[in-house]
Amino acid sequence: MANEIIEDLSRRTGYDIQSNTLSKTIYTPIEWEKMFSLYRGSGLGLAHGLNQIGAFRPANKDEYLNNVYYAGASTHPGTGLPIVVIGSRLVTEKITHEHPVI
Ligand SMILES: Cc1cc2nc3c(=O)[nH]c(=O)nc-3n(C[C@H](O)[C@H](O)[C@H](O)COP(=O)(O)OP(=O)(O)OC[C@H]3O[C@@H](n4cnc5c(N)ncnc54)[C@H](O)[C@@H]3O)c2cc1C
Known part of the structure; x- marks a missing residue:
């Protein structure tokens, strides 16, 4: 998914992000939950339903x-x-x- 986002962004901006990337860190809801004590890794908390x-x-x-x-x-x-x-x-x-x- 991260690669698809990077490819999409590269296409839209006309800049080859992939080959100009020095380092890449991917955070998923699992890391968010561990790092910030966020319930099920939800960065936004309860929805406004x-x-x-x-x-x-x-x-x-x-x-x-x-x-x-x-x-x-x-x-x-x-x-x-x-x-x-x-x-x-x-x-x-x-x-x-x-x-x-x-
Ligand atoms: C990717 C993203 C983009 C966003 N963009 C926008 C935007 O453009 N505009 C906007 O208005 N809002 C935006 N938001 C929402 C906004 O960031 C949050 O609504 C807001 O920061 C929530 O504030 P809070 O004080 O409730 O929680 P937080 O800002 O999450 O603060 C909670 C703090 O408590 C700490 N903590 C957790 N557990 C413990 C513990 N046990 N002991 C001690 N400390 C602890 C955490 O480390 C954290 O620092 C965005 C959120 C995300 C994730």
């Missing part, structure tokens, strides 16, 4: 522990850098609201 968005997505607050919160791609609101950053801000606001420093 209907049954995994909004109220169906894992909440930012643990349902049993009162002082454990979650942020990131597989939690609410979802995947992608802007959304993850917005999510981290929402979690921060929730924490400071629910556990104000006196």
Whole structure:
């Protein structure tokens, strides 16, 4: 598959990538899982399908522990850098609201 991608890219750009490659490292979902603790090597976390968005997505607050919160791609609101950053801000606001420093 990697060779096909390289060939396709070479065709589209008109540049022979294969013969100008000095080194090549291939990462599959197996490496991603090992390197980054990503469930089944999924670089994008939970999908944004209907049954995994909004109220169906894992909440930012643990349902049993009162002082454990979650942020990131597989939690609410979802995947992608802007959304993850917005999510981290929402979690921060929730924490400071629910556990104000006196
Ligand atoms: C190929 C690819 C392209 C993408 N392109 C875009 C794009 O163009 N625009 C966009 O908005 N988003 C893009 N994304 C999505 C975006 O990168 C993710 O949604 C975002 O980085 C998720 O942020 P996160 O903080 O949840 O997780 P991550 O950024 O994955 O951070 C989690 C961190 O926790 C570390 N970690 C894991 N387990 C442990 C442990 N047990 N102890 C300590 N540390 C641990 C990991 O090493 C990692 O550094 C892309 C993703 C991929 C894979």
